[in-house]
Amino acid sequence: MNYGVIIWLSLLVVFLIAEASTVMLISLWFAAGSLAALVVCLLGGSWGLQVGVALVVSNILLLALRPLARKYFTPKLVKTNVDSVAGSQGLVTIAIDNVSAQGQVKLGAMVWTARSTSGEPITEGTLVRVDKVEGVKVFVTPVEVLEKV
Numbered sequence: 001m002n003y004g005v006i007i008w009l010s011l012l013v014v015f016l017i018a019e020a021s022t023v024m025l026i027s028l029w030f031a032a033g034s035l036a037a038l039v040v041c042l043l044g045g046s047w048g049l050q051v052g053v054a055l056v057v058s059n060i061l062l063l064a065l066r067p068l069a070r071k072y073f074t075p076k077l078v079k080t081n082v083d084s085v086a087g088s089q090g091l092v093t094i095a096i097d098n099v100s101a102q103g104q105v106k107l108g109a110m111v112w113t114a115r116s117t118s119g120e121p122i123t124e125g126t127l128v129r130v131d132k133v134e135g136v137k138v139f140v141t142p143v144e145v146l147e148k149v
Helices: 003-022 027-042 047-073
Strands: 089-097 102-107 110-116 127-134 137-142
Touching: 003 027, 003 047, 027 047, 089 110, 089 137, 102 127, 102 137
Parallel strands: 110 137
Antiparallel strands: 089 102, 089 127, 102 110, 127 137
16 A cells, blocks of 8 residues: 555645635645645655655745735725825814813814824814824824914
8 A cells, every 4th residue: 555645645635624724825835745746656756756846846836826826815905084084184173172072173074073192182273183093083183383484
């Protein structure tokens, strides 16, 4: 009985099951290496040749094809409108006071609930910059306006 066929066939199945359960595009290349070694085994190659073919094929496929496969199978992250809010400037429409949990800022055409990043109150009519967005709240800092001479 040829134990090499059993070993390589078992490794092929194990790597395919591992790839199916993780979808990391790593085990797939080792399954291909096991398949290549299985072919060498069936053609009568020595144990050392089988292991060498398995390692070489697996590593070449891993290094050459994994980046391409990840590029096409990894979902693209699409920025949302919320991502464009950070860094934008707006006008305080209701005075911001973190202690009493009140404040609103108008950013473009949208009105957002606002809090002061520093914790200091900000008066109505102040020009502010958005530092971060958390849920439906923006955290803002007053923008210092340079006076023209």
